[in-house]
Amino acid sequence: MNVTTLKEDESWQLFVENAGDVANLEYIQPLAKEIARECGGLPLAITVIGSSMRGKTRVQLWNDALDSLRRSEPYNKNVKDKVYNVIKWSYDSLESRDIQSCFLYCSLYPAAIPIDDLLHYWWAEGILGEHDTYEQAYNRGITLIESLKDACLLEADKIVKAQVVDGVNMHDGVRDVARWIASTIGDEHTSVFQAGIGLNKISHMKISASVKRISFVSNKIECLPDCFTKCPKTTSLLLQDNQPLKKIPHEFFLAFPALRVLNLSQTGITELPSSINSLYQLRALIVQRCFELKELAPVANLHNLQVLDCENTELRCLPQRMDNLTNLRLLNMCVADLSISEGFFLNLPSVEMLNMSCSCLGATSLDEISSLQNLTYLSIGVDSSSFFNRDYTWMTRLKGFLIEVGETSIYVPYNKSKRVINVDKCEIFSNGELSGMLQFASDLYLNECMGLRKLISYNTFNGLKLLNIVCCSCSFGQVEGGSGQFDPLPNLEYLDLYLVKNLKSVSDFGQYLSVRFSKLSQLNISRCASLTCLFNDGEVCSVPKHLEEIMINHCYQLVELYVQCSSSDQARLVNSEIPRVQRLKLHDLPELATLGEPQSMWEHLEELTVSYCDGLRKLSFSIQTSKNIKIIEGGSEWWSQLEWDDENFKSNLESCYKKW
Template identity: 40%
Template sequence: MSKEATEKLKDIQGLLKDGRSHSNVVAVNHGMPRAVERIPRPTIQDQITPSKTLAEIMALLSDDGVQRIGTWGMGGVGKTTLVRSLNNKLKSFPSVQPFGIVIWVTISQNFDMKKVQKQIAERLNLASIVGESMERLINRLYEKLDKVENFLLILDDVFEKIDLNYLGVPRPEDHKGSKIILTTRFLDVCRHMMTNRQVKVAVLNDDESWQLLSKTAGHVASLEHISPFAKAIARECCGLPLALVTMGAAMREKTKDFSIEISELAKCWLAEGLLDDRENYEDSFNRVINLIENVKDSCLLEDSAHEDTVKMHDVVRDVAIWIVSSFEDGCKSLVCSGIGLSEMSVVELLNSLKRIPFMNNMIIRLPDCVVQCSKASMLLLQGNLPLDRVLEKFLQGFEALRVLNMGGTNIHSLHLSVLQLGELRALLLGGCCNLKELPPLEGLSRLQVLDLFATDIRELPRGMENLSNLKQLNLSQNIHLTTIQAGIIYRLS
């Protein structure tokens, strides 16, 4: 072998050795990231109050004396939407971008340092190295950002002080032209983060509230017999965009073939005893999926446009309603959903009824009398926005009830009479954004599903720890539920 070939061989062996030492580096795009990435968000174009706040923050970005900006306000007031609008406004700048890069990071209440560092690294197109120490990642983030001419770091939904040194982010005071914006519910967090300016995000005024709710709800909010109730609901939402959009969406007119969430079917089927209640919720849900696939194969259900939903063809629906309305063997149903009713007819509420769906109407009040429906297992009242109370006598004749759905109504509290429903398996109150309190629930020992999504409760009802059969508890988007008594969740099944 020639001397030259020997030297070449040594070079090749050296390169192979270097390659093995970098085998833990994951492939990555080393191209320069775009200065701003557009983020989906609701429009605030026609809302004067948030538009003024946005203009104020934009002006602060041009102020060389301001490096840290805190935007604060109560949950649901629109802080995230406001800052997303700011991000997209920077994206649409016709001239030179004011920042070399804009980085959006979602923090949330359960702050995870590594997760946040990963978000920043991905935005900077940094390579991911398996087994890399936190110190090494911090250094790489710092070096990358230090080379950027200037940056804007947006920290959304901050609940506590965050040390920028541990994130790997240079102090904006030491990096000319760079700035940080944070959103938080608490003014103290702004102070702990040493913001130069604090901008409070105000609620919408009455006119803006009505415009947002009516725009979300569509023409149904302007109907003569609905408009007074819709305006009252808008006032009850106290100018909070999240509450207004939630209630507006619940009001929006639904067609006969609107999407049905598979999770809702799972709740009802489980509560009705159509599934084995000895299974855990995950197994039951999987069984629902399999059953739905069988029904779809028979062309009785169809895939909907939305993920995890199905729909029923209007002809199939009409036949199904005719069938369940004709039974006389204890399975008879009274289907009165989505037909614009303002009240329930006591004459039609017969003792032979098994299922009573009155959802998506405009029912104002329930009958103030005992209704003998001792065989009824399901009462569906969701989506009746004007409905603001449950009268004492009404539920007394529903002793066999297993499913009660009052989601998306305007009720402020739940009457003690609900505690007489000893067979109740599912209590669904999601979207009742004015529901502030619940009675003690320890008497509902057979309850399996409790849905309190997007309510206004301040604390969990007493007796929760005794609900030993509870399989699903939904507490998401409860912006005023800030504390849960220690041990309650642990004691649930």
């Protein structure tokens, strides 16, 4: 393990950064400096120890930490031993055996781990303790992950799967120590770690019968042995990310009678053997992104299964005897064209999280889902005809959902904290058929929806905070009866308009739907061919006063962002009503010549990005003289040709400019 070391003053500076101001307290500093020296200039050790001492003001805790480090110092004082020593100390300082077990489990992965996968493993293994619901177990797991991150034993990461997901990563040095600790503890944490080493077969590998966990993650394994060593104590078998693996021997799983976690994701398997049905203790079966998997064996004996994840497989029918999976809590069957029989959902009384968004369910399935009393999170696709004459009060039980109505082409990643409805061709709902469901939504996505006013204007949707419209064509002229008496979207914060025809301004959009934008903070507009300005003077100068971010792309008729109100109305736009825009991004707006008035609209701007807006030759005076601007990003030619009221203004902003 190659490790660079820091000088003593650099070590102390890094230690204080991680430990915080407490390290400089008069009665703490001498001990803190001794502890920093004990880290031997190793950045990883300094970060781990410093973070673990953050906020600790009792001198006894600092003395104990110093004594512990000195006592456990190995005879051979080389760099590797020093790192092991420090991380082992941090491990010993973890608050409970549960969190220590979670830490050791992370060492089974050679790289970043999706957080959801990790929590499912911990839950299935029983590490998270006994919890009544999936949500309680999940929350406990998140708490433990945050504790491990605070101790610098894990770090946050992003992982690209079908979408970008949150993950955690373990530093190579920390993983080495975790595996060493696991090997010294005994049977409870004995593991086989052969992950990420290019392995193509495991037929001649000697594996102890007492092994607890086996990881062959991210290899090139082509086949598994017909006769595998009996592993009566193994609870986790991780075989994911072995693309060459096409087939699993029929009796392979008979070797793992105590198995609780099985992950075969991202392998080339076409089916699961019948011996899968012998895994009576199995809690989590994960086969994500097995693009050749067309069939699952009968699962009648998997009574204890809690997690079944088959997302992005080629399954065309559900496995036989799923009615026996009465303990199933999480079912992820995001599979296209899946055949679902009547009564299927009624056999899953314990399900709390259900994802079947790639299938188009009918009215009968929707009725069955509405009867699931434990359901908390839901992601489904539903046929448009299923929404007529329906009661949606059951949705009060849901804490998060993604419901896709019709064959919508808008991709919306599932987020458990959101309550999303994604609708295709909403004009068929001209009599308020969706109103009941929309009452529970936070985000609304509309694709090719022509009956926009009938869908939104005659109800109040207090929960809606995001509205995304794609490919809409409406007549945004004066509507009969003028503006409504109430705002249908009083809490709207985010508006995204893409390919909206006939739209000349956002003000017209607001008047058409009677939306007042009283809480709008972010506005995105793209490819609206008729757009000439964002806001103009109408009956009332309705500029969203809480607007913080504006992004406009490919609007070829846009001339200016704000058209000043006429003198008769100008008094209405008092200073308290003028938005304080902080971020402005403009792209491919060839006719844009000015940002428009009032000047004070831009004086709080922090970030300005301009690209392919050749007509914009001069920035507003409030931007030229701004002390808040941090970044101005644009082409070098555009920047050099800008006109300034005073050349000193350009000099003052030169340090903020960044070439696009």
